[in-house]
Amino acid sequence: MFDAVETDTKLTLDGVTSGYGPVAIIKDLSLSIRKGEIFALMGKNGMGKTTLLKTILGLVPSREGEIRLDGRSITGAAPKVLIKSGVGYAPQEQPLFTDLSIRDNLRLAVRSDRELDAALEHVFTHFPFLRDRLAQKAGTLSGGEQKMLILSRALMLKPDLILIDEISEGLQPTVIAQIAKALQAERAESGTTILLVEQNLNFALEVADRWAVLKLGEIDDSGIAGPDSRERVLEHLKI
Amino acid sequence: MTLLLDIVTTAAILFIVSAGLLAIFGVLEIVNFAHGAWLTVGAYCAVVTGGLGLNPWLALPLAFVTGAVLGGVTERLIVRPLYARPLDAILATWGLGIVIGQLITLWFGRDVQFTENLLSGTFHMFGTSYSIYRIFALAAAVAIGLGFAFLLEGTRLGLSARAIIMNEALARALGLDTTRVRLVTFMIGTGLTALAGVLLTPLTSVDPTMGVSWLIGSFMLVMVAGSSFGALAVACLVFGGAQVLVSTFISPILGGITVAVLCALVLRISSKGFARV
Numbered sequence: 001m002f003d004a005v006e007t008d009t010k011l012t013l014d015g016v017t018s019g020y021g022p023v024a025i026i027k028d029l030s031l032s033i034r035k036g037e038i039f040a041l042m043g044k045n046g047m048g049k050t051t052l053l054k055t056i057l058g059l060v061p062s063r064e065g066e067i068r069l070d071g072r073s074i075t076g077a078a079p080k081v082l083i084k085s086g087v088g089y090a091p092q093e094q095p096l097f098t099d100l101s102i103r104d105n106l107r108l109a110v111r112s113d114r115e116l117d118a119a120l121e122h123v124f125t126h127f128p129f130l131r132d133r134l135a136q137k138a139g140t141l142s143g144g145e146q147k148m149l150i151l152s153r154a155l156m157l158k159p160d161l162i163l164i165d166e167i168s169e170g171l172q173p174t175v176i177a178q179i180a181k182a183l184q185a186e187r188a189e190s191g192t193t194i195l196l197v198e199q200n201l202n203f204a205l206e207v208a209d210r211w212a213v214l215k216l217g218e219i220d221d222s223g224i225a226g227p228d229s230r231e232r233v234l235e236h237l238k239i
Numbered sequence: 240m241t242l243l244l245d246i247v248t249t250a251a252i253l254f255i256v257s258a259g260l261l262a263i264f265g266v267l268e269i270v271n272f273a274h275g276a277w278l279t280v281g282a283y284c285a286v287v288t289g290g291l292g293l294n295p296w297l298a299l300p301l302a303f304v305t306g307a308v309l310g311g312v313t314e315r316l317i318v319r320p321l322y323a324r325p326l327d328a329i330l331a332t333w334g335l336g337i338v339i340g341q342l343i344t345l346w347f348g349r350d351v352q353f354t355e356n357l358l359s360g361t362f363h364m365f366g367t368s369y370s371i372y373r374i375f376a377l378a379a380a381v382a383i384g385l386g387f388a389f390l391l392e393g394t395r396l397g398l399s400a401r402a403i404i405m406n407e408a409l410a411r412a413l414g415l416d417t418t419r420v421r422l423v424t425f426m427i428g429t430g431l432t433a434l435a436g437v438l439l440t441p442l443t444s445v446d447p448t449m450g451v452s453w454l455i456g457s458f459m460l461v462m463v464a465g466s467s468f469g470a471l472a473v474a475c476l477v478f479g480g481a482q483v484l485v486s487t488f489i490s491p492i493l494g495g496i497t498v499a500v501l502c503a504l505v506l507r508i509s510s511k512g513f514a515r516v
Contacts, residue, residue, distance in 0.1 A: 059412055083414025091412055097405050100398075108402055108413055113395065153413070 040208035088159030098139025251380035259432030265466030275450025281436020306433025459502035463512035
């Protein structure tokens with residue numbers, strides 16, 4: 001299932017183990033994501049989904065195995081190196097600088113202010129409401145607007161790969177639909193690869209090409225998104 | 240009128256002396272107890288400039304560059320490994336201050352050094368005469384305050400520093416070079432403190448321990464101000480004003496401890512001090 005041909009592969013995890021202190025959260029995990037693919041990684045709370053994204057981004061050190069981006073090893077690379085290499089990240093935990101303006105939150109995503117206007121225009125195409133509210137503090141946005149800002153920041157530099165952590169959590173269906181539309185548009189326009197960590201089954205299976213379920217740091221099941229996926233995934237997410 | 244000018248200019252001098260410490264504490268959350276030593280290094284740059292017969296104003300850029308370069312080396316070798324251990328960082332910087340003081344003593348001796356005045360004379364206003372240099376110190380404090388405001392609000396370095404103050408984990412996850420921002424901030428803080436040392440030379444005697452007397456007051460003011468330069472300006476005005484009033488109407492000796500005592504009282508009442516200003 002996950003043995004994509006290396007030239008078509010955007011991201012490869014090969015026997016990766018990682019965690020905090022002595023505890024291994026991700027255990028000998030292997031995964032390949034193709035270029036231009038939307039891949040949904042699901043699982044119950046505490047199964048290691050966020051830790052996996054942080055491991056890819058270099059925020060949690062990988063103890064064993066190798067992580068490759070476009071065939072090049074990025075194991076142990078610092079986040080600043082990966083962001084420069086075209087990786088975008090939409091985190092779940094404390095994801096915004098709430099006391100900074102929307103503009104400054106977005107400005108932090110670009111390397112130079114010379115890139116700012118073009119990058120802003122790019123995200124305005126997905127979320128036009130941001131255009132007139134750039135001076136507003138990010139913390140004053142509604143929950144749904146904050147999520148759209150988080151995604152916008154990840155999209156600012158038109159990354160080749162976006163890591164998205166539970167973006168749909170707590171959102172109403174109309175906002176989720178806007179986010180889904182933005183992700184699909186980004187992939188269609190730029191061929192962006194998206195690794196989506198999700199607990200919202202409907203949203204994940206609507207946008208994803210393939211999926212996997214993570215259980216205690218290991219891939220428990222995986223498949224191509226289709227009519228039978230929902231029942232299969234649901235079986236794994238039962239408490 | 241003289242009393243009012245004394246209050247304002249004393250506040251300005253306190254602000255100049257404390258600004259470098261606040262820059263480092265605000266972004267790095269490290270209390271740089273070598274602060275007094277950087278003031279001393281700056282003051283001795285004025286001594287060196289005078290000894291070489293150069294224009295005394297050249298001591299200002301010399302001190303800033305010297306402080307920044309030595310600060311950069313200090314951050315890299317001593318402070319950087321201790322960011323996760325702030326108490327150890329206090330001890331390490333305290334020790335560094337002692338070492339710097341001893342090195343200065345080895346080089347220049349223990350004697351008080353004399354420096355050429357940057358500005359001398361008085362000016363007359365509203366029927367009173369007042370030191371031109373103290374008015375210059377007020378202008379310097381305003382310039383430093385505005386400079387910091389521009390740096391924080393108008394530059395990418397400032398934006399990165401604010402992001403790191405608010406949420407360093409997120410800043411790092413977004414690819415900000417937090418190591419570089421910390422290094423540059425430390426260099427600016429120590430450079431500015433050394434520059435403050437030059438500005439102190441017309442007001443205080445220059446000897447290897449001169450910085451120690453300014454350290455406690457600066458430390459207390461920064462604790463009250465948190466990471467806000469606006470709060471530092473208010474704290475300097477309030478406590479500097481109180482120092483002048485106590486010195487003038489009660490006792491200069493009590494005036495010398497006014498800032499530290501009042502800051503301690505404020506922190507006892509509210510642990511955030513003036514940080515919301």
